[in-house]
Amino acid sequence: MFGGTRRVRLKACIMTVYVSVVIVGAVVMLTLLWILLIYLPGKGDNVTQGEPSGWQSAAVGSRLLHSFYQFFPCSLSPSLPGPLSLPLLGNMLELAHDHLPSHLTSLARRYGNIYRLKCGNTTMVVLNSGDIIREALVKKWSDFAGRPHSYTGDVVSGGGRSISLGDYSEEWRAHRRLAHNALQRCTQQSLHGVIQKQALQLRQVLLDYNGRAADLSGDFTVAASNVITTLAFGKEYEKSSAELQRLHGCLNEIVSLWGSPWISALDSFPLLRKLPNPPFSRLLKEVARRDEIIRTHLDEYRMQAPSKTSEDAIAITGALLNGLGKPQDTTQGVVQYRVYDELCSVLDGRYPQYSDRHRLPVLCAVISEVLRLRPVAPLAVPHRAIRDSSIAGYFIPKNTVIIPNLFGAHHDPAVWTDPYAFKPERFLEGGGASTRALLPFGGGARLCLGEAVAKMELFLFTAYLLSDFQFVPAESRASLPDLTGVASVVLKAKAYTVIARPRPGP
Numbered sequence: 001m002f003g004g005t006r007r008v009r010l011k012a013c014i015m016t017v018y019v020s021v022v023i024v025g026a027v028v029m030l031t032l033l034w035i036l037l038i039y040l041p042g043k044g045d046n047v048t049q050g051e052p053s054g055w056q057s058a059a060v061g062s063r064l065l066h067s068f069y070q071f072f073p074c075s076l077s078p079s080l081p082g083p084l085s086l087p088l089l090g091n092m093l094e095l096a097h098d099h100l101p102s103h104l105t106s107l108a109r110r111y112g113n114i115y116r117l118k119c120g121n122t123t124m125v126v127l128n129s130g131d132i133i134r135e136a137l138v139k140k141w142s143d144f145a146g147r148p149h150s151y152t153g154d155v156v157s158g159g160g161r162s163i164s165l166g167d168y169s170e171e172w173r174a175h176r177r178l179a180h181n182a183l184q185r186c187t188q189q190s191l192h193g194v195i196q197k198q199a200l201q202l203r204q205v206l207l208d209y210n211g212r213a214a215d216l217s218g219d220f221t222v223a224a225s226n227v228i229t230t231l232a233f234g235k236e237y238e239k240s241s242a243e244l245q246r247l248h249g250c251l252n253e254i255v256s257l258w259g260s261p262w263i264s265a266l267d268s269f270p271l272l273r274k275l276p277n278p279p280f281s282r283l284l285k286e287v288a289r290r291d292e293i294i295r296t297h298l299d300e301y302r303m304q305a306p307s308k309t310s311e312d313a314i315a316i317t318g319a320l321l322n323g324l325g326k327p328q329d330t331t332q333g334v335v336q337y338r339v340y341d342e343l344c345s346v347l348d349g350r351y352p353q354y355s356d357r358h359r360l361p362v363l364c365a366v367i368s369e370v371l372r373l374r375p376v377a378p379l380a381v382p383h384r385a386i387r388d389s390s391i392a393g394y395f396i397p398k399n400t401v402i403i404p405n406l407f408g409a410h411h412d413p414a415v416w417t418d419p420y421a422f423k424p425e426r427f428l429e430g431g432g433a434s435t436r437a438l439l440p441f442g443g444g445a446r447l448c449l450g451e452a453v454a455k456m457e458l459f460l461f462t463a464y465l466l467s468d469f470q471f472v473p474a475e476s477r478a479s480l481p482d483l484t485g486v487a488s489v490v491l492k493a494k495a496y497t498v499i500a501r502p503r504p505g506p
């Protein structure tokens with residue numbers, strides 16, 4: 001009997017040891033797999049990492065420690081609030097949301113106006129109020145002027161050499177200064193005329209619809225991008241131009257592929273770069289196509305233009321490529337009549353100049369409200385802490401990725417009454433809101449380089465179109481279009497049709 005009990009004990013002992021070995025083995029395997037996924041660089045991976053080479057081994061050590069901290073988040077000092085981070089995945093599921101800006105805004109209602117998210121070995125801090133965004137981007141601009149290094153970002157920007165995705169460095173500052181000066185020269189010399197010409201062409205295109213319902217987004221995009229291609233290459237296009245459609249198709253494809261989870265996963269899990277990935281192959285093809293189109297244009301322009309102009313063109317092209325992907329859709333019908341009334345009484349039948357804007361407060365209020373409700377770049381472009389710093393009293397270590405949630409700041413109920421309603425009157429005298437609380441162009445060292453171009457364009461296009469047309473929903477539709485928008489790097493209106501009804505002439 002004793003012999004039987006001993007055997008049972010022995011078996012139990014062996015089972016316990018076996019189960020322990022299996023558990024320990026599984027934990028070790030998981031940890032190894034996790035380290036491999038996060039740290040193993042792809043073969044032939046020529047993407048530059050941010051640290052100078054002399055610091056690399058120390059950096060890998062500190063990244064390992066940092067990642068262990070992420071893996072066991074509860075064990076260390078109190079940190080920023082944020083949703084529970086899953087092993088391996090972190091908060092990737094939060095980032096896969098359909099309309100990311102509004103999802104991040106709803107998380108702010110739960111975790112506060114500053115919270116953290118984790119994605120692989122990257123910690124992101126999401127800023128959701130105007131005050132906090134301004135503290136990071138404007139007051140502490142020199143701490144947060146970097147851009148995150150990412151494998152896919154480097155693919156899209158030719159190794160981080162573009163103005164918008166390039167990291168903060170002497171070379172980047174010189175590049176930005178050059179583009180800024182060239183754009184300023186254009187703004188002073190020719191921009192007004194270029195925009196007016198496009199506004200008149202757009203007017204003719206809408207007249208040609210003869211009151212038929214149409215989706216006008218393509219026409220607005222052509223007009224907006226013609227302003228940019230005129231500045232950059234001295235060239236404009238018809239909507240039907242195969243060349244323009246190739247360029248737009250290619251830029252739209254890059255923006256939408258780059259935002260897809262199949263491609264962003266490559267940034268956090270390098271091992272995935274070894275697996276076949278058809279969307280990523282398409283992205284590489286589109287990037288090569290874009291670079292080829294632009295090279296051809298610049299070569300042509302170099303041959304025809306005097307050298308100063310072509311130098312400007314090259315400087316501007318880097319900046320303008322951002323603007324090309326941004327259709328500036330401004331058709332909000334609700335207060336058209338008030339704007340029309342104001343245009344008629346102030347301008348006495350003539351088209352406005354940009355200098356008339358101070359005499360057209362209703363029109364300016366409508367533009368401000370559109371930019372508040374639907375900021376074109378709702379999450380700006382991610383920033384990176386280039387040194388240890390702090391935001392809203394929280395310690396922010398070097399290399400943390402900062403996401404300025406402009407959409408969230410523009411819907412902050414502490415600042416805007418009835419934040420989801422379209423109410424341009426809030427920007428009129430006595431309306432209680434101030435344009436100073438708006439941040440559609442970001443701020444600080446990374447302020448949108450095209451701000452002046454975009455503002456003049458929004459003003460003149462809207463003024464010309466609302467002077468000449470009344471926009472009404474297509475008769476087949478009972479209600480106004482869905483204005484939620486499709487959010488990727490930019491926030492675009494969903495497709496809808498509208499009738500541009502010409503106003504009676506004077």
Ligand code: HEM
Nearest residue numbers: 164319320322323376377380381441442446448449450454
């Ligand atoms: C209504 C139209 C536009 C809006 C709302 C807008 C908004 C923005 C925002 C929010 C950023 C990110 C700022 C940050 O990182 O903090 C940005 C960056 C940028 N934008 Fe715009 N943008 C517009 C049009 C344009 C146009 C037309 C151009 C070109 C002429 C342009 C060129 C750029 C460039 C080059 C950057 C990168 C700046 C840098 O990284 O230093 N944008 N824009």
